[in-house]
Amino acid sequence: MCSGTALLYRIPRIIIGENVTFQGPEDYVRSRGVDLTILSDPTCIKLMKDFIAARPDLWNEDIGE
DSSP: OOHHHHHHTTOOEEEESOOSSOOOOHHHHHHTTOEEEEOOOHHHHHHHHHHHHHOHHHHHHHSOO
């Protein structure tokens, strides 16, 4: 979920499956009082890496390079 949206709607807790493939502003979100948990789940990491490898066009459309 977009960190801006989470802050706007005052979501108190966010659980991130992985942040190896893309890291957001975790420190900033924490500084705004959000309880942030990063699981570093191997399955999530593999799913994201596989998706990026299979569809770099879609990944780069939003994330850019």
